[in-house]
Amino acid sequence: MRLDILNKVCEIIIENRDNLTELDRVIGDGDHGVNLSRGAEKVKEEIPKMEGLKPFEVLNKCAMLLMSNVGGASGALYATALMKGAAALKGKDEVLPEDVVNTWNDMILGIESRGKSTKGEKTMLDTLIPAYEAFKSEIESGKDLKVAFEVAEKSAKAGMESTKDMLATKGRATYLGERSIGHIDAGATSSYLIIKTIAESL
Numbered sequence: 363m364r365l366d367i368l369n370k371v372c373e374i375i376i377e378n379r380d381n382l383t384e385l386d387r388v389i390g391d392g393d394h395g396v397n398l399s400r401g402a403e404k405v406k407e408e409i410p411k412m413e414g415l416k417p418f419e420v421l422n423k424c425a426m427l428l429m430s431n432v433g434g435a436s437g438a439l440y441a442t443a444l445m446k447g448a449a450a451l452k453g454k455d456e457v458l459p460e461d462v463v464n465t466w467n468d469m470i471l472g473i474e475s476r477g478k479s480t481k482g483e484k485t486m487l488d489t490l491i492p493a494y495e496a497f498k499s500e501i502e503s504g505k506d507l508k509v510a511f512e513v514a515e516k517s518a519k520a521g522m523e524s525t526k527d528m529l530a531t532k533g534r535a536t537y538l539g540e541r542s543i544g545h546i547d548a549g550a551t552s553s554y555l556i557i558k559t560i561a562e563s564l
Contacts (some may be wrong), residue, residue, distance in 0.1 A: 363417040363457070367563045368424070369409050374559045375402040375552065386548035389530060389541075393434050394548040401432035401440070417457050421448035436549060439473050439486065446472030459501045459510065466494045484528040484542065486549035493518035493557050511561040522546060522554040 375382075375398050382395030404427045412420050425444035428437050450465040451457065457465075470490055474480055481491045496517035500510035523546065530542035 363412075363415070363420045364563070365409050365412055365420070367560055368412075368420070369406060370563050371556050371559045372402040372406040372409075374555050375399055376406070378552075378555055382548050382552055385546060385551055389545045390548055391434060394436055394552065397432045397434045398436055398440075398552055401428040401437060404428075404431045416451075417454060418448040418451040421445070421451065435477070436552070439477055439549070442472040442476040443469035459507050462507065463494075463498050463501050466490075466497065470494055479531075482528065484525045484530040484547045484550070486547070486553040488525050488528070488547065489518045489521040489550040489553040489557070492521040493553075508561075508564040511557070511564055515558050515561040518554045518557040522550040525550045 379395040379399035382398060383392060384395070386392050386394035405424050408423065408427060412423060415423070421444045425441045425448065428441040428444065431437070432440070446468040447465045450468040451461065454461060470487065473487060473490070477485065477487075479485050479487060481487050493514040497510045497514035500513045501507075505513075525547040526545060527543060528547075529540065530547075
C-alpha cells in the first residue's frame with residue numbers, strides 16, 4: 363500500500379479546506395472542507411503507524427479515523443467507501459490493477475447505499491462514477507495503473523464540472539431548489555481532488 367500517496371491525499375484535502383468549505387457554504391452546510399480536513403489531519407498523523415499493515419488494514423484504519431473525527435454526511439460516506447474497499451481487499455497482500463477496479467466499484471456501491479443516491483443528483487458520485495468507468499475501461503484494455511488513473515482524472519474533472527448545471531436532489535442543497543444550479547458540488551470536488559492526487563502521484 364502506497365502510504366506516500368495516502369499522505370499526499372491528506373495534504374491536498376488540508377490545503378483545500380477553505381475552498382471546499384466555501385463551495386459547501388453556498389449550497390450546503392458549509393462544513394465540508396472543515397470536517398474533511400480534520401479527518402485528513404488525523405489520518406496523516408497515523409500514517410507512520412501504518413507501515414507494514416496489509417492494504418485492507420490501512421483502509422479500515424482510515425475508515426475508523428474518519429468515522430470518529432469527521433462530522434456531517436461526508437465523514438459517513440467516505441468512511442463507508444473505505445470500509446467497503448477494505449472488505450474487497452481482505453486477504454490480499456498485493457493490490458493488482460483488477461483489484462483496484464473491484465475495490466473502487468464496491469466503494470461506489472457503498473456510497474450509493476449509504477447516501478441513497480446515484481449519478482446525476484449533484485453529489486460526489488457524479489465525479490466517482492465516470493472516473494471509475496473510464497478507469498475500468500482502460501484496465502480492461504490492458505493499460506497500466508498510471509495511464510488508467512490519468513484517463514480517470516479527466517473523466518473525474520468533467521464529472522465534477524457537470525454538477526454545476528445540476529439541480530440538487532440530496533442533502534441541504536435541496537432546500538435551494540433552482541438556486542442550487544450554477545454551483546459545483548463540494549463532495550464532487552473533494553472526490554476529484556483525491557483522484558487527481560492519486561493520478562499525479564503514481
